[in-house]
Amino acid sequence: MGTMENLDHFFKSAFTVDNVIFGFDEGDLKVLLIKRGEEPYEGQWGLPGYFVNENEDLDYAANRVLKQLTGLQNVFLEQVATFGDVNRHPTGRVITVAYFSLIKINQYTIQPSSIANRAAWISIDNVEELAFDHAEILRACFNRLKLLVRTRPVGFELLPRKFTLTELQHLYEAILETDLDKRNFRKKILSMNLLIDLDETQEGVAHRPARLYKFDKEKYDELLAEGFSFELKESRRKMVEHMG
Amino acid sequence: MGTMENLDHFFKSAFTVDNVIFGFDEGDLKVLLIKRGEEPYEGQWGLPGYFVNENEDLDYAANRVLKQLTGLQNVFLEQVATFGDVNRHPTGRVITVAYFSLIKINQYTIQPSSIANRAAWISIDNVEELAFDHAEILRACFNRLKLLVRTRPVGFELLPRKFTLTELQHLYEAILETDLDKRNFRKKILSMNLLIDLDETQEGVAHRPARLYKFDKEKYDELLAEGFSFELKESRRKMVEHMG
DNA sequence: GGGGCTAGTGTGAAATTTACACTAATAAGT
DNA sequence: ACTTATTAGTGTAAATTTCACACTAGCCCC
Structure with missing residues (x-):
């Protein structure tokens, strides 16, 4: 100056x-x-x-x-x-x-x-x-x-309002450039209680349709206010799971 | 542009x-x-x-x-x-x-x-x-x-070359604006193996002198090269310990 | 040698992370 | 109607990490 x-x-x-x-x-x-x-x-x-x-x-x-x-x-x-x-x-x-x-x-x-x-x-x-x-x-x-x-749960900014857990996982994988374990990812995400289960499923897919969720913005703002810190840990998967 | x-x-x-x-x-x-x-x-x-x-x-x-x-x-x-x-x-x-x-x-x-x-x-x-x-x-x-x-173990940049664990802890507390638990802090820091015990102690202090350590830059660079990630977790202490 | 002061040390409980494999539901093709 | 293909969805046990917590050790000073 x-x-x-x-x-x-x-x-x-x-x-x-x-x-x-x-x-x-x-x-x-x-x-x-x-x-x-x-x-x-x-x-x-x-x-x-x-x-x-x-x-x-x-x-x-x-x-x-x-x-x-x-x-x-x-x-x-x-x-x-x-x-x-x-x-x-x-x-x-x-x-x-x-x-x-x-x-x-x-x-x-x-x-x-x-x-x-x-x-x-x-x-x-x-x-x-x-x-x-x-x-x-x-x-x-x-x-x-x-x-x-x-x-921070910024992922939701990138997805449509309604999304499946698999879509969310793929997004995280794309950003972090790693593979994540399906079960652990779902457990972790759901345990944050930031998703609202819409009780709807995908339509027009040629396989078992997935449930749709949306992001619970109100809850998130609440948590933010009380100084909560979101953290996604799981490191890169080491092995590929054998499929039945 | x-x-x-x-x-x-x-x-x-x-x-x-x-x-x-x-x-x-x-x-x-x-x-x-x-x-x-x-x-x-x-x-x-x-x-x-x-x-x-x-x-x-x-x-x-x-x-x-x-x-x-x-x-x-x-x-x-x-x-x-x-x-x-x-x-x-x-x-x-x-x-x-x-x-x-x-x-x-x-x-x-x-x-x-x-x-x-x-x-x-x-x-x-x-x-x-x-x-x-x-x-x-x-x-x-x-x-x-x-x-x-x-x-990242940036704390060492701020301390003199030789320092005690208590000094290091105070530094972390000043930066993070929290209190840390002595035992847990020491355990965590030492477990990273980034400190070299100099086998020397403080001089001229009116109490039990503390051991001096220095930062192991070589080790750190090595770990960095292999994509290691340093993380200090412990959240703010909840209670004050009763002193004997 | 006693008081004052800071250094240094260990354990068990709780929480989190990690690895891992099969069943469920649908659409499409026969 | 059944077989196939494809993705959704689910649970558990082991390992690791975090967390809470209190006393003894060593030095100086008086």
Whole structure:
């Protein structure tokens, strides 16, 4: 923090925000990418991000940019980290603040703006080369997600309102990049009492239909208030179970 | 990220870095503050921070600024968060990136520069009003420290090379703001095999002298390499033990 | 050598984690 | 109608970890 008498420190520079939006679909953890419609890196895939305005708070900018690029709004965004290497942007000094969010893919329609030619949900494993240092930013956000998922029941943000325990398990497996034991996972999750059994079952599946659950937000808020800490432990499975 | 044709986005603005340096002394967790020698907030206490230069990476800037303000160098700095509210700085748009670090207080001499009138280690509980939004930044870094201390043996960064188990416990208690059970703490710490018993004892204390230990960095690096995860669990003590 | 002070030590109960394999329910095909 | 394919759903015992808890040991000082 320095004096304003010395305006040398104020040089022409820019801030951007870049958003890493995670979703979950078809058993895959996905990230929302846009095909850039502007130089630099025109035509390449990158994160939905853009410039912060002069008189705009960072958090506000993250929301605005996300909305402008993809049509998404009222989405919870959390700051993850800031990337400011001198050469990260080919044409000037641009420091970017990365935000991440979790959304239910099917509850939103993505409407790419002109800046973004196109937007798409790409499986996290299939992400190829990205513009700028966006691959690094994505990695940082994915790590944050891994951390978060162990200490808060964020998984529910990514699933539709009604879901099966197997879907929930697959989500956790995708995020943590491990296999989990079915029985232990169910025991653990159910013991938290954060799920409401809807007494409904799946329809139109060619096998025994699974029960549907929803997340008990009220209970969760209650528990949060009294300083409860959610924790998912079980480590990677060591062996594959023999099937009958 | 946008086009450079549109230079509107590059406005006169500034980045700063602010460093939250933690130390531990006399049983207290402390933070290094400077008495500001410049407007704004001249004469007030604040974090050691200053402007990032135009062609300087963020991480580099954090190190440089710390050195210039306090004389400290070769200190591990980790980025924590970025603060960018429009009005956080009274005279212009200044976005700051907060870094934090842990050092052994007695191993460094602080040499405040002219920008910093004075520098001092202030107990975390005695920190009064700070310049800018530095109180908020400090809080964020303290939370990060709490998080970190549970998953990595960072405590050793704050203690002198040789320390007693009681000192280590007091440090953990100061960071986690709880009391820990002596026997359980010792059991847990020793079971990690990250301490080397130096076969020496304290000198010049008016009571039974404690054994001295040092941190086994080699062992730790080994364990890290094989993907080991350190975890300190024990929750806050519920009762005070009756003393004989 | 007694008082004051902190170091250091062990055990059992409770809770949690882990490994592990079969039956149940449905749809589709014969 | 039955056989097959496919996923849902369930229980237990062993191992490990956590947790609560109280006394003896060793040094200094007087």
